Amino acid sequence: MKLNTVNISFALASLAGSALAGAVYTLDDNIVGEGFYSSFDFQAIPDPTNGRVTYVDQSTAQTLNLTYATSDTFIMRADDTTVLTSSGPGRNSVRIQSNNQYTQHVVVFDMLHMPEGCGTWPAVWETDGSNWPDGGEVDIVEGVNNVEPNQSTLHTSPNCTMPANITQLGTAVLTDCDTAVNGNAGCGVQLTEDYNSFGPGFNSIGGGWYAMERTDSYIKVWFWERNDGSAPSDATSGASTIDTSLWGTPAAYFPNTDCDLATHFDANNIIINLTFCESCLTCGDWAGNAAVYAASGCPSDCVTYVDSNPTAFTNAYFQFSSINVYT
Numbered sequence: 219m220k221l222n223t224v225n226i227s228f229a230l231a232s233l234a235g236s237a238l239a240g241a242v243y244t245l246d247d248n249i250v251g252e253g254f255y256s257s258f259d260f261q262a263i264p265d266p267t268n269g270r271v272t273y274v275d276q277s278t279a280q281t282l283n284l285t286y287a288t289s290d291t292f293i294m295r296a297d298d299t300t301v302l303t304s305s306g307p308g309r310n311s312v313r314i315q316s317n318n319q320y321t322q323h324v325v326v327f328d329m330l331h332m333p334e335g336c337g338t339w340p341a342v343w344e345t346d347g348s349n350w351p352d353g354g355e356v357d358i359v360e361g362v363n364n365v366e367p368n369q370s371t372l373h374t375s376p377n378c379t380m381p382a383n384i385t386q387l388g389t390a391v392l393t394d395c396d397t398a399v400n401g402n403a404g405c406g407v408q409l410t411e412d413y414n415s416f417g418p419g420f421n422s423i424g425g426g427w428y429a430m431e432r433t434d435s436y437i438k439v440w441f442w443e444r445n446d447g448s449a450p451s452d453a454t455s456g457a458s459t460i461d462t463s464l465w466g467t468p469a470a471y472f473p474n475t476d477c478d479l480a481t482h483f484d485a486n487n488i489i490i491n492l493t494f495c496e497s498c499l500t501c502g503d504w505a506g507n508a509a510v511y512a513a514s515g516c517p518s519d520c521v522t523y524v525d526s527n528p529t530a531f532t533n534a535y536f537q538f539s540s541i542n543v544y545t
Contacts, residue, residue, distance in 0.1 A: 237467050237471045239435070239463065240461060240463030244545065245457070245460075246545040247318060247543040249540060250289075250539070250540045251287045251291060252287045252289070252292075254287060254292040254314070257318070258316055260274070261314065262275040269494050270302075270493075270521050272308045272309065272311070273313045274310050282297065284297065284311070291330070291539060294490070295312070295534060296310065296312075296338075296494075296534045300528050308494065311492045311494070312491070312492065313490070314490050314491070320488075321484070322432055323432055323544060324430065324432075324544040325358075325429065326428070326543075326544075327540075328456075328539040328542075329425045330424060330537040331421050331425055331536065333533070333534040333535055333536060334364055335530050335531050336514065336516035337363065337495045337524040338362065339493045340361070340536065341357060341491055343355060343356060343358055343360065343488075343489050344430075345487065345489065347489075351375050353484040354373070354479075354484065355371075355373040355486075357370060357373070357404070358439055363516050365417070365514050366419050367408055369391065370388070370409065371403075372395040374397065374477070374483075376396045376398060377396070378476070379477060380405045380472055380475075384471050385467060387409070387467055387468065388470050389407065391405075391407065395472075407470035411469060412441060414443055415441045421533070423444055424444040426441060426449075427442045427454055428440070428441050432479075434474065438462075439470040440468050442454070452464075492534060
């Protein structure tokens with residue numbers, strides 16, 4: 219992380235607990251279009267969240283048209299043509315993980331579209347899969363069943379909590395980040411300041427920009443709509459340098475007040491995936507949990523719906539203009 223010369227050490231110390239603290243960073247990775255294929259690994263693995271999904275490798279994804287790229291866009295999506303049998307594999311989809319890992323950094327996602335539909339569980343996040351939960355997890359974009367708004371969440375090992383009163387635009391849900399409590403709900407913040415931050419609302423406005431800044435003093439998440447005139451130009455233009463101190467109050471703010479972020483987070487990969495409801499009706503994970511699914515206003519039960527209605531997932535896709543990582 220490269221600090222602006224005006225942010226001298228005593229000033230940083232006084233601002234460490236402030237939602238407006240920030241720094242200057244330099245562009246490290248610019249991922250656009252075909253560059254996604256060389257920057258990410260397609261993970262054809264069993265779904266860690268027990269989803270009704272089959273993650274496919276890159277060759278299969280390209281053959282089945284579940285991913286494609288141009289010079290300036292990248293799309294990854296789920297199968298929307300196959301009726302599944304209850305005893306067969308889950309719906310084909312894609313999960314990608316960045317080849318590079320990051321510690322203190324800023325990542326900006328220029329996203330035009332995210333998956334929508336009952337039973338869908340899209341996520342854009344960071345973690346160290348080989349050392350979870352001790353290496354930490356930051357969920358930047360996550361939600362289920364078209365339920366707005368977005369929720370940004372930390373998941374950690376024990377002894378990491380967030381203060382009850384934080385300067386942020388969103389609304390805290392829970393404050394204990396420990397995966398061993400509250401059913402691994404983590405310490406989440408719903409972006410209640412903007413219900414267009416997720417699902418159909420997000421897609422209806424042409425998407426926007428998500429940004430996450432991770433330091434040893436705090437983790438922040440911002441969201442700006444596509445036509446938000448107040449969005450910082452360095453973030454939206456893919457500038458060679460950015461200054462997060464000018465980005466305003468974040469949507470979600472996770473300070474190190476009661477959580478030693480330096481020891482709860484190690485080098486993380488970026489992961490982007492689309493899963494569906496868990497593979498059994500009584501499992502505890504999120505999208506297909508019977509109570510959660512019913513409360514979303516979705517029909518039937520989650521697994522039956524995902525199995526039987528492939529055309530419901532025509533809009534279950536991510537579309538990115540770019541991902542820029544600054545260090």
